[in-house]
Amino acid sequence: MSINSKQYTQKLITGEKAADLIKSGDEIVYGGFILAPIFIDGFIAKRIQEKELSNIRLTTMCFPGISQAVAADPKREHLIYDNPFFSPGDRILHEMGICNHIPSLFSEIPTFFQHKYISLDILFLRTTPMDDHGFFNYGLANTFIRYLIENAKIVVVETNTTMPYCLGGLDEAVHLSEVDYIVESDNAPIISTDPVPASDTEKIIADYLIKVIDEGACLQLGIGGMPNALGALIAQAGIKGLGIHTEMLVDSVVDMYEAGCITNRNKDVFTGKIAYTFGFGSQKLYDFMDKNPACASYPVHIVNNPDIISQNKNVVSINNAIEADLFGQISSESKGHKHISGSGGQFDFVQGAYRSEGGKSFICMTSTYTDKKGEQYSRIVPQFSPATGITVPRTMTQYVVTEYGIAQLKGKSTWKRAESLIDIAHPDFRNELVKKAEEFNIWRPVNKKMD
CATH class of the missing domain: 3.40.1080.20 (Acetyl-CoA hydrolase/transferase C-terminal domain)
Known part of the structure; x- marks a missing residue:
């Protein structure tokens, strides 16, 4: 067994165990866009529904669909949801009064984490499976993931085999050595949309x-x-x-x-x-x-x-x-x-x-x-x-x-x-x-x- 394989096995946990990492008062961040951890989000939602957590702050952007964790707390008694760019699902949550907007320029969001304007206890991030060199590729969204990894106390990756492996010019992947826990998801197909016909x-x-x-x-x-x-x-x-x-x-x-x-x-x-x-x-x-x-x-x-x-x-x-x-x-x-x-x-x-x-x-x-x-x-x-x-x-x-x-x-x-x-x-x-x-x-x- 290679060093990477041994470390991988040691860091492998279930989605339920990943949700159990969260403590009341934690500030958690999801990868944005397609990198949102849909699988783990469902387990976090169960903990919210069972009132096991309080004073949780979740930050992400353009969540694909509607976060089960946010929807599980319609009165905002346990979780506050902040977001700098809304998806259609986020828009619905905002109209319900359970999603806050963060005014921002996309290019400036990395500084929010670099300079601690937003605290980060646990990062949950969807990636490709680990490659032969020990890297988890970010797939479709490079964005500001490197800043999240460098500023998170705990990094959890959720792998999905349907995520494209996207080559990068810089910082397109995270190495196993920087990851604390790995969750192998159910590999539900990542969200896609056909081109909208022009009027x-x-x-x-x-x-x-x-x-x-x-x-x-x-x-x-x-x-x-x-x-x-x-x-x-x-x-x-x-x-x-x-x-x-x-x-x-x-x-x-x-x-x-x-x-x-x-x-x-x-x-x-x-x-x-x-x-x-x-x-x-x-x-x-x-x-x-x-x-x-x-x-x-x-x-x-x-x-x-x-x-x-x-x-x-x-x-x-x-x-x-x-x-x-x-x-x-x-x-x-x-x-x-x-x-x-x-x-x-x-x-x-x-x-x-x-x-x-x-x-x-x-x-x-x-x-x-x-x-x-x-x-x-x-x-x-x-x-x-x-x-x-x-x-x-x-x-x-x-x-x-x-x-x-x-x-x-x-x-x-x-x-x-x-x-x-x-x-x-x-x-x-x-x-x-x-x-x-x-x-x-x-x-x-x-x-x-x-x-």
Whole structure:
């Protein structure tokens, strides 16, 4: 028996025993995204239900589904749940009043643990099974795991055989010697989602964007129907020499890569590699990422660092938003008190593209949305509802895109911004927006009249 095999056996425990490690008053952290320990979470939930624990604080981000441990304590008598970026399940828990938001930039989260703003007694982390060299690969999410491992008093890994083994440029795995306990899970398939079909409106937005993407550009794309449509258009158009430096690796990148559009040879940072910090999408994406030397995961403080992003020329950052106000402020995380997600890395990449030589930052959204009652509202608004979180300040907003066109705001005065934004608002709301702009003293007689 090898040294690694012997140590592995000594550290191997059950999921129930892993949950038993927690003591009342502990601060525990789950790996974020796909790295959440779904198997162990169920055993922790049982201890919560049986009232064996009190004053537990759990921190994670974008939990896949709904945490059983959090749901087991609907009155928050035993566990407090903090989260810097919501998944749909986290959003439900927040609406129930049992999930707190941590305002943050994704690139800054490592410092929360490095400087002890968030204490960490036990880290529970889902990984691949141990490889022949004694390493547990983080799979789909590099993010800030290294900082968690270095600051946790106890490290517990939950292995899952369905996790892709993702090659990295830095800190993509933890060695057995740094792990205190190992739990072999039931190997339930990790969560995946098929690409969302683009709506007709999103296809129009994608049509605008493809016209401003040049050969050799370095792209950052998010998830959703519009990025999927844009990726398909790029693949069809055969735009060559593209590079990828992105927070999130998504299915549209696979389409572009297979079409021969991505070479990563024109990048100045991480040349030759698709650089990312986490991936989420379909099984096709996961198969593409598995042991693929074209891809390299890096910690989020590197991938999302605006100073590093901007070292690439011609960065094109494409992100979604919920609303934009007439001054050019962007909200991509909340509407009033209703919290939807988080800042994530949007502002990181907006800054990176803004500073990049030849860079372009696009904030994209449909011009309207329809609520559950069937009433239509403009996404371009005079001002945000009270308590709305500002994701991108007006000083850093460059391009805003709807199905009615692209508004370029960089270098424009407030009244020129208002005119540009109203130009791309839905026609049914333009006159109302003009009236509000006049009230705000950002509309001049020289502005064109709206029909």
